[in-house]
Amino acid sequence: MARGRKLIAGNWKMNGLRADGAALAEAIGARAKAGSARCDLLVCPPATIVDVVGKALAGSVVALGGQDCAPAEKGAFTGDISAEMLKDAGCAYVILGHSERRHGHGESDAQVRAKVAAAWRAGLVAILCVGETRAEREAGREVAVVSGQLSGAIPGGVAANKLVIAYEPVWAIGTGLTPTLADITTVHAVIRDNIPAGTRILYGGSVNPANAREILSLAEVDGALVGGASLKADDFWAIAEACP
Numbered sequence: 001m002a003r004g005r006k007l008i009a010g011n012w013k014m015n016g017l018r019a020d021g022a023a024l025a026e027a028i029g030a031r032a033k034a035g036s037a038r039c040d041l042l043v044c045p046p047a048t049i050v051d052v053v054g055k056a057l058a059g060s061v062v063a064l065g066g067q068d069c070a071p072a073e074k075g076a077f078t079g080d081i082s083a084e085m086l087k088d089a090g091c092a093y094v095i096l097g098h099s100e101r102r103h104g105h106g107e108s109d110a111q112v113r114a115k116v117a118a119a120w121r122a123g124l125v126a127i128l129c130v131g132e133t134r135a136e137r138e139a140g141r142e143v144a145v146v147s148g149q150l151s152g153a154i155p156g157g158v159a160a161n162k163l164v165i166a167y168e169p170v171w172a173i174g175t176g177l178t179p180t181l182a183d184i185t186t187v188h189a190v191i192r193d194n195i196p197a198g199t200r201i202l203y204g205g206s207v208n209p210a211n212a213r214e215i216l217s218l219a220e221v222d223g224a225l226v227g228g229a230s231l232k233a234d235d236f237w238a239i240a241e242a243c244p
C-alpha cells in the first residue's frame with residue numbers, strides 16, 4: 001500500500017561539540033535547501049547542542065529532536081531534561097526507549113511509557129524505539145518482544161500525529177548487520193496492527209547509503225532512524241535521497 005512522505009531521522013547519540021554540531025547541521029541544512037528532499041528530515045543532537053544546531057538549521061526544512069526526556073515537567077531531578085525544556089529549545093520530536101537507554105540504563109516499558117506521556121504533554125512527537133535482542137531473535141521471540149514493548153510503553157490517548165515507532169533490532173544497531181527485507185516487513189506489519197492507522201514506522205539499525213534504497217523501498221517502511229551514518233552529511237543526505 002502506498003503511504004505518505006518518509007521520515008529520515010538522525011540520532012547523533014553522544015557525539016558533537018558546538019562547532020562540530022553546527023558544521024554538520026549547516027551541511028545537512030544546505031543540502032536540504034539546495035535539493036528538494038523527497039522526505040521529511042530530522043536530526044536529534046545531544047541536549048547540550050540542541051540550541052546551536054537549531055540556529056544552524058534556521059530557515060531549513062530539517063526538524064530538531066531530543067534523544068530522551070524525563071517524565072516530570074520540572075523539579076528536583078538532577079541531570080534530567082524535561083520534554084518542556086526540549087520543546088523550549090526548538091525540538092519537535094524526542095527519541096524514547098532507545099535500546100541504549102533500555103539496556104544501558106535499565107529503562108523499563110513503564111518508564112518509557114511515562115516519558116512518552118511527558119513528550120505528548122509538552123507537544124512533542126514521541127519516537128518510540130522497540131526491538132528484540134539477538135537472543136530473543138534466535139529464540140523466535142521478536143514479534144512477542146516488540147508487541148510487549150508496544151503495549152507496555154504506549155499510553156492511552158495515542159494518535160498517529162503524536163507517535164512514530166522505530167523498529168530497531170538491538171543486534172542490528174551499530175553492527176553493520178540488518179534483518180532480511182522479509183523480516184523487516186513482517187515485524188513492521190505486526191507493529192502496524194497495534195498502532196493507530198497512519199502512524200509512521202521507521203526501520204533503524206545499520207542503515208547506510210548502500211542499503212538504504214532497498215530498505216526504504218519497502219511499502220511497510222515509513223522512513224529510517226539512522227545512527228552512525230547520520231554523523232556524515234554526505235551519508236545522511238544519500239540516505240534521504242534513497243527515498244522513493
Ligand code: PEP
Pocket residue numbers: 011168172173174175204205206207225226227228229
Ligand atoms: C540507532 O542508534 O538508533 C541506530 C540505528 O544506530 P546505527 O544506524 O548506527 O545502527
